[in-house]
Amino acid sequence: MASTKNYNEQGNIFPLAILILLLIYLPFLGYVHLFDWDEINFAECAREMVISKNYLSVQIDFKPFFEKPPLFFWFQSFFYHLFGTNEFSARLPNVVIAILLSIYFLHYSLKKYNLKFGIIWCTIYHCSILPFVYNKSGIIDPVYNAFCFVGFFNILEGMSSKKYKYGIYAGILLGLATLTKGPVAPGLVILSALVFFLFKYRFELSTHLKFWYRYSILISLSLLFIVGIWTGVETSRHGTVFILEFFKYQIRLLTTSDAGHQQAFYYHIILVLIGCSPSSYLALLSLTIKSKKEININTNSDMIFGCWILIVIVLIIFTLVQTKIAHYSSMAYIPISFIAATFLTYGSVDKKYIYIFKWHLIFLITLIVTFILAMIYKDQLILVFKDEFVKQSLTELTTVGFNWGQIIGLIICGVGFIILLSKFQKMYHQLVILALGHVLFMYLILILILPKAEEISQKSL
Numbered sequence: 363m364a365s366t367k368n369y370n371e372q373g374n375i376f377p378l379a380i381l382i383l384l385l386i387y388l389p390f391l392g393y394v395h396l397f398d399w400d401e402i403n404f405a406e407c408a409r410e411m412v413i414s415k416n417y418l419s420v421q422i423d424f425k426p427f428f429e430k431p432p433l434f435f436w437f438q439s440f441f442y443h444l445f446g447t448n449e450f451s452a453r454l455p456n457v458v459i460a461i462l463l464s465i466y467f468l469h470y471s472l473k474k475y476n477l478k479f480g481i482i483w484c485t486i487y488h489c490s491i492l493p494f495v496y497n498k499s500g501i502i503d504p505v506y507n508a509f510c511f512v513g514f515f516n517i518l519e520g521m522s523s524k525k526y527k528y529g530i531y532a533g534i535l536l537g538l539a540t541l542t543k544g545p546v547a548p549g550l551v552i553l554s555a556l557v558f559f560l561f562k563y564r565f566e567l568s569t570h571l572k573f574w575y576r577y578s579i580l581i582s583l584s585l586l587f588i589v590g591i592w593t594g595v596e597t598s599r600h601g602t603v604f605i606l607e608f609f610k611y612q613i614r615l616l617t618t619s620d621a622g623h624q625q626a627f628y629y630h631i632i633l634v635l636i637g638c639s640p641s642s643y644l645a646l647l648s649l650t651i652k653s654k655k656e657i658n659i660n661t662n663s664d665m666i667f668g669c670w671i672l673i674v675i676v677l678i679i680f681t682l683v684q685t686k687i688a689h690y691s692s693m694a695y696i697p698i699s700f701i702a703a704t705f706l707t708y709g710s711v712d713k714k715y716i717y718i719f720k721w722h723l724i725f726l727i728t729l730i731v732t733f734i735l736a737m738i739y740k741d742q743l744i745l746v747f748k749d750e751f752v753k754q755s756l757t758e759l760t761t762v763g764f765n766w767g768q769i770i771g772l773i774i775c776g777v778g779f780i781i782l783l784s785k786f787q788k789m790y791h792q793l794v795i796l797a798l799g800h801v802l803f804m805y806l807i808l809i810l811i812l813p814k815a816e817e818i819s820q821k822s823l
Contacts, residue, residue: 375468379461391481393808397815404434404500407422410423411432420587434542455500460497464488479704487641487699490695510693511696513535514532517533521664525575529577529581530584534588540597541592548821558664634698639718639722643718647709648705665700672694676694731772733771779795
C-alpha cells in the first residue's frame with residue numbers, strides 16, 4: 363500500500379491526467395451527427411427539458427417518456443446551458459465521467475498499489491476500443507457503468523475492512539446509477555457482491571453473516587434514499603405512472619426481443635472479447651498459472667476475484683436476456699481493464715503482452731484499410747448486395763478522396779508503430795506507443811468511417 367507521504371508527492375499526476383484526457387477526448391467530439399436511436403433520443407430528452415423548463419419529468423415529443431430516469435438528461439441539460447444545444451454538449455457528460463473515473467483509478471491505485479499501477483490502468487482502459495468510442499458518445503452507459511463499478515469496489519472495500527462507511531458510499535453510487543438508467547445494473551452489482559461474499563466466507567459464514575446482514579441493509583437504505591428523492595417528487599406530482607410504466611418496459615426488455623435486437627446467444631461474449639481489446643486479451647492472459655501466481659503474491663486477489671465474478675454474471679445474465687443490445691455488456695469493460703492492469707503490472711513475466719499490443723494496432727489498421735478499399739471499389743461492392751435499401755444507400759454514398767495512397771500511408775505508419783513496439787523494452791515506453799497508435803487510428807476511424815456509416819444508416823431520414 364502506498365504511504366500517505368508517497369500519495370501526496372505523486373498527487374500532482376491528477377492535473378496532468380486531466381489535461382491529457384481533455385486532449386484525447388475533446389477534439390472532434392461534435393464532428394459526427396448524433397448517431398442511432400439512443401444518442402438522438404437522449405439528446406432530445408435533454409433538449410425538451412431545457413425548452414419546457416420541466417427538469418423533473420422525462421419527455422420525448424413533449425410527451426412522457428417512461429424508458430429512462432432523468433439524471434443523465436440533467437447532465438446533458440447543464441452542458442446545453444453552457445455550450446448550446448449541439449452534439450458536443452450532448453456527448454460532454456461522458457468525457458467528464460471518463461476523466462472523473464480516471465481520477466478514481468489513480469486515487470485508488472495510489473492508496474492501494476502505486477502510481478505505476480494507476481497509470482497502466484488508465485492507459486489500458488482508454489486504449490480499449492469500445493470504452494474509447496463510448497466515452498466520445500452521447501449514450502447513458504459510461505456514466506451508468508462508472509457509478510456501478512465504483513459502487514461495487516466500495517462494497518468489496520467495506521467487506522475487506524469491515525467498515526460500514528463504504529456501504530453508505532456504495533448505496534449512494536448505486537442510487538445515482540439507478541437514477542441514471544434503472545435498477546438492473548445495481549442489482550447485478552449487489553448480486554455479484556453476494557456471490558463474492560458466499561465464496562469468500564463459505565467456510566465461516568456464521569462468523570460474517572451478521573456483518574453482511576447489517577452491511578446490506580445499510581447499502582439498501584442509502585440506495586433507496588437517493589432514488590427516493592426523485593421518485594418521491596415524481597410520485598407526488600403524477601402518481602405512480604412513471605414507476606409502473608418504467609418497470610413494464612424493463613420486464614419487456616428482459617423477456618422479449620425488443621426493437622429487433624435478436625442476436626446469437628454468444629453475442630455479448632464475442633462483443634466484449636473483440637470490442638474491449640486489448641484489455642480483454644490481457645485479462646485472459648492473467649489466468650495463466652505463472653501470471654496468476656505472481657499477481658496473487660503482489661495484489662489484493664479479492665478485488666480481482668470480485669471483478670471476475672462481476673464480469674461472468676454480466677455476461678451470463680445478458681446472454682440469457684432476449685433483447686441483446688451492445689450497450690448491455692459494457693458494464694464488464696471497467697473490471698476487465700482492472701484485471702488487465704494487474705496482469706501488466708505484476709503478471710507479465712514473459713512479456714507476451716507485446717504481441718497483443720501489436721495485434722491490437724494491426725486490427726485497427728486492417729479495419730480502416732478494409733473500409734477505404736470498400737469506398738474505392740464501391741461500384742463493385744454494390745453488386746454483392748441484394749437488399750434494395752442497402753444498394754440505394756451505397757449508390758448515394760460520396761466516396762471522393764479515398765485512394766491507394768491512404769492505404770500505403772496507413773501500412774507504413776502501422777509498420778512504424780510495430781517496429782517501435784519491438785525496439786523499446788520498458789513497458790512504460792511500449793504503453794506510450796500503444797496509446798499514440800490507438801488514439802491516432804481511432805480518430806481515423808472517427809473521421810473516415812463513422813460519417814459514412816451515419817450517411818448510410820440515417821442520411822435519408
